[in-house]
Amino acid sequence: MRLKDKVAVITGGASGIGAATAKIFGREGAAVAIVDLDAERGAKVCAEISASGGKAAFFQANVADRASVKEMVEAVVAEYNRIDILVNNAGIIRDAMLVKMMPEQWDAVLAVNLTGVFNCTQAVVPLMIQQGAGRILVTSSLSGICGNVGQTNYVATKAGVIGLVKTWAKELGPKGITVNAVAPGFIATEMTAAIPQNVAKMLIDKIPLRRVGMPEDVANAFLFLASEEGSYINGAVLSVDGGLVV
Ligand code: NAP
Helix, strand or coil, rough: CCCCCEEEEECCCCCHHHHHHHHHHHCCCCCEEEEEECCHHHHHHHHHHHHCCCCCEEECCCCHHHHHHHHHHHHHHHHCCCCCCEEECCCCCCEECCHHHHHHHHHHHHHHHHHHHHHHHHHHHHHHHCCCCEEEEEEEEHHHHHHHCHHHHHHHHHHHHHHHHHHHHHHHHHHEEEEEEEEEEEEECCCCCCCCCHHHHHHHHHHHCCCCCCCHHHHHHHHHHCCCHHHCCCCCCECCCCCCCC
């Protein structure tokens, strides 16, 4: 087991990439704290992990709300005593072309995808410093590297978190904490389910591996970065996109 006795907090853990990461981390021996807005789906993921012999608990929190995040971190520590791994994965899209983007769309995406990462990381890091070790992981995106039409707000956040990762890698490395991002390409989750079939086909034709990614493809990258094998990787952005950016 590659994460035996580790405690992992996974935001957006009730669905898609976060749920796949929670299940794989649970299988690898981590006690998993699933953080999400959706309690029903979160409880379902916990039940699946427990049924396969893993350890998981659900913590309802809004990553955009500092008070909610503080409460969540206190509850996780009360349950598991420590936090070894934080996967900042909760994210939303509110797409629109620049000229049509409403301030509310900009604010909502910034609040969850960028401020949420700041809130959760800042709340967890003092404990990791005290422990002398920790792993911070972030779900960025191919869009944050290349830009994407219709995603001004989303791209700002996904490029923004790459800046955070590089800054925190420098700031927290001396404390024994590594900070890395994964940049998924086109992954089959609820977030991409609304993409029309003809657009999806055009996208897949551009992917050298000629297939859409699965949430587990991203979860396995997180597992590598969180495990002992990833211990000398710090400040990296690992693309998981079938070669789309090459
Ligand atoms: P998803 O299935 O929609 O999962 C996102 C999860 O985040 C949902 O469970 C959602 O809960 C939760 N969430 C949203 N706002 C939250 C908040 N304020 N506080 C706590 N939890 C919140 O989408 P996904 O594709 O797995 O996305 C996971 C991450 O991967 C996101 O950061 C996304 O930007 C990134 N990503 C995805 C792709 C892709 O192709 N799918 C590509 C690149 C990057 P609710 O459902 O209750 O809102």
